[in-house]
Amino acid sequence: MINILRRSLRALNDARDRGAVAIEFALLMAFLPLTVLIFGIVDYGEIMVQATNLSAIVRGAAEYARGQFIQNNGALPTANEIETVLNVPGGVLSISSFCTCANNTPVACPAAGAANSCPGGRIHTYVAVSGSQAYTPLVSGTWPFPPSVNARTVLRTQ
Amino acid sequence: MIAGKAAISRPRVWRRLWRDECGVVAVAVAVLLPVLIGFAGLGVEVGMWFWIQRQNQSAADAAAISAALEYAEGAATNSTAAAAAAANYNLFSISPPNTLTVSLCYGPTNGPSCNPSSSNGAQPNAVQVVLTQPLNTTFANLVTAIWGPNINTVTITTKAIAAIWPSAACPTAADPVPADNGTPPSNCVSLAL
Numbered sequence: 001m002i003n004i005l006r007r008s009l010r011a012l013n014d015a016r017d018r019g020a021v022a023i024e025f026a027l028l029m030a031f032l033p034l035t036v037l038i039f040g041i042v043d044y045g046e047i048m049v050q051a052t053n054l055s056a057i058v059r060g061a062a063e064y065a066r067g068q069f070i071q072n073n074g075a076l077p078t079a080n081e082i083e084t085v086l087n088v089p090g091g092v093l094s095i096s097s098f099c100t101c102a103n104n105t106p107v108a109c110p111a112a113g114a115a116n117s118c119p120g121g122r123i124h125t126y127v128a129v130s131g132s133q134a135y136t137p138l139v140s141g142t143w144p145f146p147p148s149v150n151a152r153t154v155l156r157t158q
Numbered sequence: 159m160i161a162g163k164a165a166i167s168r169p170r171v172w173r174r175l176w177r178d179e180c181g182v183v184a185v186a187v188a189v190l191l192p193v194l195i196g197f198a199g200l201g202v203e204v205g206m207w208f209w210i211q212r213q214n215q216s217a218a219d220a221a222a223i224s225a226a227l228e229y230a231e232g233a234a235t236n237s238t239a240a241a242a243a244a245a246n247y248n249l250f251s252i253s254p255p256n257t258l259t260v261s262l263c264y265g266p267t268n269g270p271s272c273n274p275s276s277s278n279g280a281q282p283n284a285v286q287v288v289l290t291q292p293l294n295t296t297f298a299n300l301v302t303a304i305w306g307p308n309i310n311t312v313t314i315t316t317k318a319i320a321a322i323w324p325s326a327a328c329p330t331a332a333d334p335v336p337a338d339n340g341t342p343p344s345n346c347v348s349l350a351l
Binding site: 024034037041051052124126128153154 | 180182183184187198201202205212216220223224231233239243244247249
């Protein structure tokens with residue numbers, strides 16, 4: 001490595017010291033994993049920003065969906081509606097609801113106003129909102145960064 | 159005289175090597191690379207703490223809503239289980255060493271936590287959920303070990319309080335937005351952070 005640098009420096013000119021350090025550093029940047037380190041830091045920052053944004057979107061969507069779900073007697077808003085209300089790009093969110101008994105065993109959600117089969121008639125209803133957004137890192141396709149950022153929030157409505 | 163010859167020439171070699179500036183950046187970078195990687199790792203690690211705190215805050219909020227609903231239904235004894243289920247659904251593992259604590263209190267107040275004792279003997283009207291998650295550190299451990307007692311564990315603590323609104327503030331089909339204390343949520347359980 002040092003020989004390569006020495007030869008390349010000698011080949012440049014005889015005004016030896018001027019800019020030599022900068023040139024050596026530039027050559028090292030090309031050869032060593034420093035580039036990977038720096039782009040990795042940029043990628044990491046970028047993915048954190050995206051993940052934070054997505055988690056905020058999903059969080060807001062879940063709270064909106066929960067309110068709508070309660071107000072409309074168990075009718076879920078569509079993902080499209082939430083995306084429009086929150087003014088976020090389409091195709092990111094998906095929404096569902098599920099029910100468990102008070103002892104956390106899964107149970108089919110009864111129709112609005114209908115009785116349920118849980119012990120004591122006590123049922124928990126949840127609204128789940130998931131979000132997924134594709135992400136293309138600068139350093140590599142899959143490692144160490146995932147190809148997409150994901151978030152999920154589950155809120156209980158009843 | 160081989161020994162004497164070597165004794166004369168060796169300092170010259172060293173002096174020449176010392177004056178030779180070729181490749182000096184390569185050496186400097188080689189020495190500094192572990193430090194650079196260490197600090198990049200530290201940045202990533204601290205970033206992860208804040209990310210986990212963010213996720214846990216969501217889990218705590220969901221757990222507090224669930225526990226408050228359970229309490230409002232008159233099943234106060236089940237509110238810890240309800241909080242744990244909601245926290246679990248939001249990717250917070252409740253198995254040790256993580257902890258989840260549910261307590262009934264009077265609130266919401268503007269302070270950092272709701273009041274555990276009542277001034278007028280009324281029923282508690284709020285549920286507080288506290289989540290803690292100890293994390294083992296790697297880079298922070300190495301860096302702090304340089305100057306003193308190393309930090310090998312960081313505990314992420316998040317807290318949420320859900321208050322139960324008086325039933326007069328509950329929206330009904332006839333009155334979807336009751337004019338009471340601002341804008342109430344669409345049922346009688348609201349989040350106060």
